[in-house]
Amino acid sequence: MRLLVIGASRGTGRLVVEQALRAGHDVRAMIRDPAQAAALEELGATTVVGDLEGELEHAFDGVEGVCFCAGSGSRTGPDATLRVDLHGAVRTIDACTARGVERYVMLSSIAADDPLRGRASIRHYLAAKHAADRLLLASDLAATVVRPGALTHDPGTGRVTIGVPRVPEHGAIPRADVAAVMVACLERPTTVGAVFELVAGDTPIDEALATL
Numbered sequence: 001m002r003l004l005v006i007g008a009s010r011g012t013g014r015l016v017v018e019q020a021l022r023a024g025h026d027v028r029a030m031i032r033d034p035a036q037a038a039a040l041e042e043l044g045a046t047t048v049v050g051d052l053e054g055e056l057e058h059a060f061d062g063v064e065g066v067c068f069c070a071g072s073g074s075r076t077g078p079d080a081t082l083r084v085d086l087h088g089a090v091r092t093i094d095a096c097t098a099r100g101v102e103r104y105v106m107l108s109s110i111a112a113d114d115p116l117r118g119r120a121s122i123r124h125y126l127a128a129k130h131a132a133d134r135l136l137l138a139s140d141l142a143a144t145v146v147r148p149g150a151l152t153h154d155p156g157t158g159r160v161t162i163g164v165p166r167v168p169e170h171g172a173i174p175r176a177d178v179a180a181v182m183v184a185c186l187e188r189p190t191t192v193g194a195v196f197e198l199v200a201g202d203t204p205i206d207e208a209l210a211t212l
């Protein structure tokens, strides 16, 4: 699949690039800073410069699927959360619709189904994720919404717990396992329309996704 990874420079998005390439996808990595291109191109991806707060429509030309992995981060204020996590995501949904991109896998967050479940300090962020997820699911795109717990830099285990709509309790998960789940969803038509929470667990990823 010709795949656009948004938020590809680091974190989960960078791992999605690596794993999608390994799975045989033709990956275009969206970055903000051209200096980030060489590292991604060495992996085998092509790169495109785009910004959720600026020019981005050109990045979707010829694309068949999108993995949205960008985020404003915990060090920015609620204004950046609105501009990037909410409006940035909305703009990508619109760009997909306008350009005929069919598949969209959204990296959301645990508790985005009900922002009041989250700590008071992050409820604005969960509200942004909730609204973006709702707009995606109401669009005509073939969407999957992945809602992980706290992300760690631990090595991936290939094993997870999936909860529809919720996991039994909040937990953490390595970014590598979230990336593996997002890439696996691209290959599984049965995950279209699915919305699920995701934490570390004992079930192999393929087996967990097969329950959706």
Ligand SMILES: NC(=O)c1ccc[n+]([C@@H]2O[C@H](COP(=O)([O-])OP(=O)(O)OC[C@H]3O[C@@H](n4cnc5c(N)ncnc54)[C@H](OP(=O)(O)O)[C@@H]3O)[C@@H](O)[C@H]2O)c1
Binding pocket: 006, 007, 008, 009, 010, 011, 012, 013, 031, 032, 033, 050, 051, 052, 053, 069, 070, 071, 072, 073, 084, 088, 107, 108, 109, 110, 148, 149, 150, 151, 152, 175
């Ligand atoms: N941290 C957690 O515990 C947690 C839990 C659940 C869900 N999530 C969600 O998981 C996702 C990934 O988190 P992460 O910690 O792995 O990623 P991260 O390391 O915070 O990386 C964020 C990515 O978003 C990009 N980005 C930021 N603003 C952008 C903009 N205006 N336009 C385009 N790209 C932009 C960054 O690019 P630059 O390099 O240019 O800054 C970077 O590639 C986020 O959506 C986050 O909300 C996080």
